[in-house]
């Protein structure tokens with residue numbers, strides 16, 4: 458999904474994709490070795506990290522609002538950054554409501570259960586269930 462026409466180059470070859478603005482690399486790119494180090498700088502009050510985080514939440518809020526408008530469904534925030542969003546839901550929710558003129562709250566917006574390795578846990582769950590069925 459294009460988020461910013463003509464914006465940052467995405468790994469897919471297009472410009473302005475949501476991934477270029479809402480993936481963990483949008484926060485770590487160029488300065489931080491890992492998302493954990495970025496979040497550490499953010500929690501320590503680093504002003505550049507705070508500005509980057511505010512921009513990140515703005516872009517994520519636009520993406521969430523677009524998805525909500527297109528699909529009218531609950532949205533689960535996952536991925537690498539999703540694990541850190543639980544502590545920032547109020548700020549994110551306020552931004553989402555700025556772009557969403559139809560919902561009265563953000564109850565449709567939920568945090569992921571697993572902070573890390575959610576995809577691996579999901580994949581393992583399938584095979585674990587198959588294993589249990591065959592015992």
Ligand SMILES: [Zn+2]
Pocket residue numbers: 467468469470471474475476
């Ligand atoms: Zn792309």
